[in-house]
Amino acid sequence: MEIDTAVRASSDSRLRTKYDSAVYVVQRAFALYPFEEIAFSFNGGKDSTVLLHLIRAGYYLHKTSGDEAHNDTFQNCPLRTIYFETPCAFPEINSFTYETVSTYGLPLETIRLDFKSGLEGLLKNKPTKAIFIGTRIGDPNAVGQEQFSPSSPGWPPFMRVNPILDWSYRDVWSFLLTCKIKYCSLYDEGYTSIGSIYDTVPNALLCDSSNGKSFRPAYMLSDGRLERAGRAKKTNSNSVGSNGINSTEGEQIISRSASVIVVGDEILFGTVEDKFGAALCKKLHEIGWRVCHVAVVPNETDSVAEEVERCRSTDDAVFLVGGLGPLHSDVSLAGIAKAFGVRLAPDEEFEEHLSQLIGNSYIGDRNVMALLPEGITELLHHKKLPLPLIKCKNVIILAATNVDELDMEWNCILDTHESGLVRAKTFVSKHLSTSLPDVKIAPVIEKLCLEFSDVYIGAHRISRTGPLVVNLLGKDNQRVEGAMEKLKSSFDGQFSQV
Numbered sequence: 001m002e003i004d005t006a007v008r009a010s011s012d013s014r015l016r017t018k019y020d021s022a023v024y025v026v027q028r029a030f031a032l033y034p035f036e037e038i039a040f041s042f043n044g045g046k047d048s049t050v051l052l053h054l055i056r057a058g059y060y061l062h063k064t065s066g067d068e069a070h071n072d073t074f075q076n077c078p079l080r081t082i083y084f085e086t087p088c089a090f091p092e093i094n095s096f097t098y099e100t101v102s103t104y105g106l107p108l109e110t111i112r113l114d115f116k117s118g119l120e121g122l123l124k125n126k127p128t129k130a131i132f133i134g135t136r137i138g139d140p141n142a143v144g145q146e147q148f149s150p151s152s153p154g155w156p157p158f159m160r161v162n163p164i165l166d167w168s169y170r171d172v173w174s175f176l177l178t179c180k181i182k183y184c185s186l187y188d189e190g191y192t193s194i195g196s197i198y199d200t201v202p203n204a205l206l207c208d209s210s211n212g213k214s215f216r217p218a219y220m221l222s223d224g225r226l227e228r229a230g231r232a233k234k235t236n237s238n239s240v241g242s243n244g245i246n247s248t249e250g251e252q253i254i255s256r257s258a259s260v261i262v263v264g265d266e267i268l269f270g271t272v273e274d275k276f277g278a279a280l281c282k283k284l285h286e287i288g289w290r291v292c293h294v295a296v297v298p299n300e301t302d303s304v305a306e307e308v309e310r311c312r313s314t315d316d317a318v319f320l321v322g323g324l325g326p327l328h329s330d331v332s333l334a335g336i337a338k339a340f341g342v343r344l345a346p347d348e349e350f351e352e353h354l355s356q357l358i359g360n361s362y363i364g365d366r367n368v369m370a371l372l373p374e375g376i377t378e379l380l381h382h383k384k385l386p387l388p389l390i391k392c393k394n395v396i397i398l399a400a401t402n403v404d405e406l407d408m409e410w411n412c413i414l415d416t417h418e419s420g421l422v423r424a425k426t427f428v429s430k431h432l433s434t435s436l437p438d439v440k441i442a443p444v445i446e447k448l449c450l451e452f453s454d455v456y457i458g459a460h461r462i463s464r465t466g467p468l469v470v471n472l473l474g475k476d477n478q479r480v481e482g483a484m485e486k487l488k489s490s491f492d493g494q495f496s497q498v
């Protein structure tokens with residue numbers, strides 16, 4: 001069996017391990033379910049192409065128990081194959097799917113309905129107990145799945161079999177290249193993950209600037225975390241979304257909100273003063289973001305989880321500082337995982353970066369610092385960062401231990417496209433000072449707030465007897481000026497600008 005032979009001959013021990021465990025899952029499925037009640041969900045994408053050949057290898061090994069004498073009979077696996085075809089698929093994907101199905105003698109059922117309705121119809125027509133799917137950790141729909149995962153509540157009942165769930169982007173390409181497997185031509189044109197013609201473009205990270213508009217092949221993408229960078233982001237008015245803070249909106253964004261969570265018992269004990277909250281408020285304000293909430297929480301998983309859970313759904317981004325590292329009190333990542341309902345799992349890429357930085361000073365069998373929230377984590381790289389920063393959905397985790405380090409990390413985040421931290425339209429602010437008593441100006445300011453609802457109007461005192469400072473803040477200069485002039489003219493000469 002050519003696939004098995006190629007992997008066994010390879011010197012890549014990691015690939016052999018991944019292959020063995022995936023083929024084991026395939027064999028288990030063949031042992032557990034009647035062959036005619038298993039289907040293979042194939043769409044011509046790289047992951048399903050990998051899966052096709054793992055299924056062929058697993059089927060061969062299942063049938064022959066490795067006995068080469070039978071080799072020709074079981075080279076191909078006549079497994080029921082389903083393809084959900086849509087008019088928005090790339091023509092290259094369509095033709096590759098049909099060609100491949102014919103090359104390997106797969107009995108194809110083309111379904112022209114959405115996934116759920118199509119699967120309902122499929123199960124009604126033919127008993128189907130299990131479906132092989134090429135889902136991998138990191139795919140948006142992989143969160144919470146295992147290699148054998150029953151379909152979700154509300155979906156028709158079948159077992160989702162995910163043999164390559166734990167494969168990385170690099171594993172996929174090692175396998176395809178080592179076994180010299182034919183894959184869809186779009187991957188040689190810079191596409192790294194393929195959705196519909198409306199939401200997929202070549203991955204900008206593969207753009208070959210020396211050669212006009214051409215792109216390097218998908219296997220050249222060094223950071224697999226960015227394989228979906230060519231997929232359009234699903235927009236969500238209230239959150240950063242699964243792919244991060246939307247970076248295409250640019251300057252026209254009027255309102256973006258953030259919250260800051262600082263994790264530190266020492267701050268709550270009064271031993272250390274928090275400087276991160278104030279510094280981040282200033283930085284966010286400078287790029288036109290509104291900070292809605294700053295919290296200091298103790299080094300407890302539940303406290304972090306509760307705070308993250310609250311902020312992540314109300315703000316576009318959450319910045320978390322502190323509680324990172326190998327100590328018992330470093331619970332920030334566990335808290336974030338809990339807030340998102342996922343577990344902590346070893347992240348091989350982060351582990352590699354850690355081992356380059358700290359050598360082999362590992363704790364136990366695995367580096368506990370490389371346990372990251374599974375399926376929701378992206379690494380933010382920058383040449384000035386000793387380690388990539390961690391981003392879990394819309395939560396950005398800063399590793400700074402002081403304000404200087406925070407400055408450096410902040411500049412890297414702003415400079416990193418993948419962070420998606422866009423500069424929004426900056427605020428205009430005006431400050432007026434008066435020695436009038438509060439009670440006198442209160443009704444006027446109240447009316448002003450109604451008339452200028454897009455301008456924030458607040459006031460603070462530096463001392464009980466000193467002047468009152470009125471702050472006017474907004475994104476539209478004319479409106480802020482208008483509110484200021486109106487206030488000044490209401491109290492002729494009693495307000496002066498500071």
Ligand SMILES: Cc1cc2nc3c(=O)[nH]c(=O)nc-3n(C[C@H](O)[C@H](O)[C@H](O)COP(=O)(O)O)c2cc1C
Nearest residue numbers: 041115119131133139140141150151152155160195
């Ligand atoms: C065979 C098959 C089974 C699926 N089963 C489920 C399921 O049980 N629950 C679910 O939420 N989505 C299910 N989906 C939908 C996927 O989670 C996901 O939305 C789909 O693969 C599109 O992925 P994309 O958004 O990355 O393009 C299934 C899809 C396929 C093809």
Ligand SMILES: Nc1ncnc2c1ncn2[C@@H]1O[C@H](COP(=O)(O)OP(=O)(O)OP(=O)(O)O)[C@@H](O)[C@H]1O
Nearest residue numbers: 041042043045046047048083084133134135193194
């Ligand atoms: N239109 C479809 N028809 C059949 N199966 C599909 C379809 N879309 C997705 N799937 C199943 O879901 C899996 C995950 O889809 P996904 O788009 O992440 O991977 P892929 O298409 O194989 O590769 P890529 O990430 O490069 O697009 C596929 O491997 C396949 O098993």
Ligand SMILES: [Mg+2]
Nearest residue numbers: 045193194195
């Ligand atoms: Mg795809």
